[in-house]
Amino acid sequence: MLVRINRLARGHPLSLRLAATALVAGPSMDHDATTVQLMPYLDTPNNGGVYKVWVTTEGDYLLWVGRMNDDKGPQRAIAAARAAGLPLVVAGPVQPGQEEFFEREVEPHIDGDTVRYAGEVGGQDKDELYLHARALLMPIRWEEPFGMVMVEAMACGTPVIAFPEGSAPEVVIDGETGFVVEDEEAMARAVGRLDEIDRGRCRESVRERFDVPKVVARYERVYDRARRRDGRFTRRSLSVPPRQSHRSPARELGVR
DSSP, rough: OOOOOGGTTTTTTTTTTHHHHHHHOOTTTTTTEEEEEEESOOOOOTTTTEEEEEEEOOOOOOEEEEEESTOOOHHHHHHHHHHHHHOOEEEOOOTOOOOOHHIIIIIGGSSSSSEEEEEEHHHHHEEEEEEEEOEEEEEEOOOOOOOOOHHHHHTTOOOOEEOOOTTTHHHOOBBTTTEEOHHHHHHHHTTTTTGSSSSHHHHHHHEEEEHHHHHHHHHHHHHHHHHHHOOOOOOOOOOOOOOOOOOOOHHHOOOO
C-alpha cells in the first residue's frame, strides 16, 4: 500500500510510524501486528518529498536469497530454519552448472510448507519478500566481498543473521542490525533473539552507512589517497595525453 507523506516526513521516519499506521490502516486493522516502513522514493525538489509507505504484517518465515551453490549455503539455511522451527523461503536462480547441487541439496526439502521455493525474484516481488521476512539468513562459507542482499534486506527493515565470513561482520552490526554467528545451530538460536532487533534501526543503519552520497564520498577519499601515495599518481589535464612508456612488455618481464 502506498501513500504520499509531505516533506515533514523527511528525516523522521521512526517518529511517524504510529501516525502513518493510523493514516493508511484505519480503525479496522490490528495496529499491534502492523509495521510501517517509510522508504524514500524519488525524493527530489520537484515531487514534494514523496515517500513510499509499506504497511506490512511481520511474516512467519525466514528468507534466503542467492545463487545455488555451497558457498552461499541454501542447504545450511534450510537446516537452521528447521532447527528454529520456522518456514524458509528460498529465492534465487538455478544457473548453469548448479542443477546437480540444487537437485541434491535443496529440491528434496521443498514441500511448499516448511521450505518454499520462490525462484528468481526481483523488483517489488523481492522487496515484498524482504519486508515480510522475520530475518534474512546468510550462512555463507566464502570470503564474501560485500553481500548486496544483506544491505537490501536491512534497507527494508529486515535483520540479517550471517556467518562471520568475508564482509559480513562489517555489514551486519552484531546485536543491532542482526547477528553474526558461527554455525547453523547458533543461527537457529539467534532467530529466537530477533525481538531484540529494532527493524527501524536496520533501515537507519543502511541510510547512515550505505546511502549513495556517503559511498561516493568514501570512494573519492580512497582514490585521493591512491593518487597521493608516494607521488606516483597525479591528476592530468584532459588536454594533455599521458606519457607513453618506452619499456616493452618483454623488458618488463625480464625477457628480451
